[in-house]
Amino acid sequence: MSPQPNAQLSLHELKRRRPRERLVQITLLLLVLLTCYAWTCGDIHLNDLDLARRTENLERFVQEDLAPYSLRDQEHSWTDVAAWAWTIAVTRGFEGALQTLAMATVAITLSAMVAFLLLWCAARTSATARPYGDGRGRETLAWRAVRMSTTALFVYLRAIPEYIWAFLLVAMLGPSAWPLILALAIHNSGILGRLGAETVENLPPRPLTALRTLGATRTHIGLFAATPGFLSRFLLYVFYRYETCVREATVLGMLGIASLGYWIEDVRTKRYYDEMVLLVAMGALLVLCVDLLSAWVRRRLRQAS
Amino acid sequence: MKRWLERRNWPLGTRGATVLALLCLGALCAWWLQLSPSGLLPREGGVRLAGQFFARALTPAWDYETPPPEGTPPLVMKALEGARRTVVFAAAGMSLALVFGLVLGFLGSSAWWPQRMRTSGVGPVVWTIARAIMVGMRSVHELLWAVLFLAAFGLNSFTAVVAIALPYGGTLAKIFSEMIDEAPRDSAGALRQLGANGTQTFLLGLLPRALPDMWAYAFYRFECAIRSSAVLGFFGFETLGYAIKQSFENLQYGEVWLYLWTLFGLVVLVELWAASARRRFVA
Numbered sequence: 001m002s003p004q005p006n007a008q009l010s011l012h013e014l015k016r017r018r019p020r021e022r023l024v025q026i027t028l029l030l031l032v033l034l035t036c037y038a039w040t041c042g043d044i045h046l047n048d049l050d051l052a053r054r055t056e057n058l059e060r061f062v063q064e065d066l067a068p069y070s071l072r073d074q075e076h077s078w079t080d081v082a083a084w085a086w087t088i089a090v091t092r093g094f095e096g097a098l099q100t101l102a103m104a105t106v107a108i109t110l111s112a113m114v115a116f117l118l119l120w121c122a123a124r125t126s127a128t129a130r131p132y133g134d135g136r137g138r139e140t141l142a143w144r145a146v147r148m149s150t151t152a153l154f155v156y157l158r159a160i161p162e163y164i165w166a167f168l169l170v171a172m173l174g175p176s177a178w179p180l181i182l183a184l185a186i187h188n189s190g191i192l193g194r195l196g197a198e199t200v201e202n203l204p205p206r207p208l209t210a211l212r213t214l215g216a217t218r219t220h221i222g223l224f225a226a227t228p229g230f231l232s233r234f235l236l237y238v239f240y241r242y243e244t245c246v247r248e249a250t251v252l253g254m255l256g257i258a259s260l261g262y263w264i265e266d267v268r269t270k271r272y273y274d275e276m277v278l279l280v281a282m283g284a285l286l287v288l289c290v291d292l293l294s295a296w297v298r299r300r301l302r303q304a305s
Numbered sequence: 306m307k308r309w310l311e312r313r314n315w316p317l318g319t320r321g322a323t324v325l326a327l328l329c330l331g332a333l334c335a336w337w338l339q340l341s342p343s344g345l346l347p348r349e350g351g352v353r354l355a356g357q358f359f360a361r362a363l364t365p366a367w368d369y370e371t372p373p374p375e376g377t378p379p380l381v382m383k384a385l386e387g388a389r390r391t392v393v394f395a396a397a398g399m400s401l402a403l404v405f406g407l408v409l410g411f412l413g414s415s416a417w418w419p420q421r422m423r424t425s426g427v428g429p430v431v432w433t434i435a436r437a438i439m440v441g442m443r444s445v446h447e448l449l450w451a452v453l454f455l456a457a458f459g460l461n462s463f464t465a466v467v468a469i470a471l472p473y474g475g476t477l478a479k480i481f482s483e484m485i486d487e488a489p490r491d492s493a494g495a496l497r498q499l500g501a502n503g504t505q506t507f508l509l510g511l512l513p514r515a516l517p518d519m520w521a522y523a524f525y526r527f528e529c530a531i532r533s534s535a536v537l538g539f540f541g542f543e544t545l546g547y548a549i550k551q552s553f554e555n556l557q558y559g560e561v562w563l564y565l566w567t568l569f570g571l572v573v574l575v576e577l578w579a580a581s582a583r584r585r586f587v588a
Contacts, residue, residue: 021585024585035397035399037393038396038397041393043393043394043462058458061457099338102337102338103334109328109331110331156569159572159576161536163536163539164535164546164565167539168358168553171553172351172355173345173351176344177340177344178344181340232320247446250449276453276456283446287443287444297323300323301320
């Protein structure tokens, strides 16, 4: 082995020659400046941090609001509290949690299907005049337009948050489960579509090109070579988004759709903070369970691929 | 049951089974929720509303649709001001989340703990506590944190910042700890053989290998924080969501579309910035 040229250099020289990117440096500087600006521009009122008053608020909240209402004026043991919590869980919590879960499942299934159908129009390797080729040859304007518009659609779908989609859709469709499901599906198809298209682009090109030279059509390659190749990773993304879907579905109920969030908003407007905290905790527990489930599925998928 | 679950050769293979299970579950849930395509048709009044709303998509209002009180700034300025506030809350929340994320992420990564502490008992306890805090912060959605803090502290700017910072801090901590644990150990091993102690190995050998990924991920979360910060407006903080909600309830759809396009522009701008920076970070 020949001695590496770097070995001759002094530390000082090495430091001077390290790879540096202007954009990265500017980005870091800008982000630091932005943070300083954010804290000092006056929108975040530092005197809001009036600790004495906040602590007082918090104490009132913890000591008065959080005690179960029906037990407030009497001696109560932990068994009473547990019984109270159980009543709330049975009357609203469990059904809300199940409904949240069901809506998130429908939404993720829908968005996975939509993303799967659309991503072929966005991936650079499949949406060209000569799909899965060696990259040479002229690009037609029509295919470029298809690709650009699909990509732009994905960007638009995911740039607007689910909550805003749901807010707009509730006004149009009324308070059924659809606005929530559609809002989640719209946002997530944008995300899954982009991630899926990237995965297709990053597939090893040789086997696909070989099939192409053997005369396979776009559809053949897409269905029987590209799909098996990218499915594992795509499913990983789907389950990763499923967690987020459940989190969001809980919250979107606050717009008046029967998920866990509906009951949270219900007790919030009535200022029954004791019940609110309990329901929020139930939501957290639901998210945690789905986290574990999705982690298990993803581990199995990774083992299998 | 366990052996059956761990078995490698399911009929159809793992992926096929997963796809089939997902589709069946989706159909089952749709049936249970009694979803029907007719629900997709807007109700009475909804059709008119949808028509009026989407008609303005490409022609957002550039000026107030009803004359505002004397002295209000022009509509475009109001949208930009909303966008500025959105970024301010997102940036403040993210900076706090970064602190939470780094501290908890280090404590919750197994690479941080030297071998000897791992066996003596201090490590596992702190590790478990850090993990539990992470999970707790992450499992509650930022809007639910906001709702809780609104109840506990009342409406003030810190409520929004902390509501963003807690769940984002939890997520950052989780991802950071995974990145630190999965970073290549080559330079750390070299340093250790040269006689560096645990802290030196971690800070100079392991951390620099994980740092580009960590930065890239944190930047991506900043983009998400902007969306969350906009949505927090629906709960009374004066970000873009606040303006969207107000204008929509006043049926001023042109204004709503101006705000929506502003938000869209903001998110796309940050996304392009993040994407080009990320490409250079990670490469």
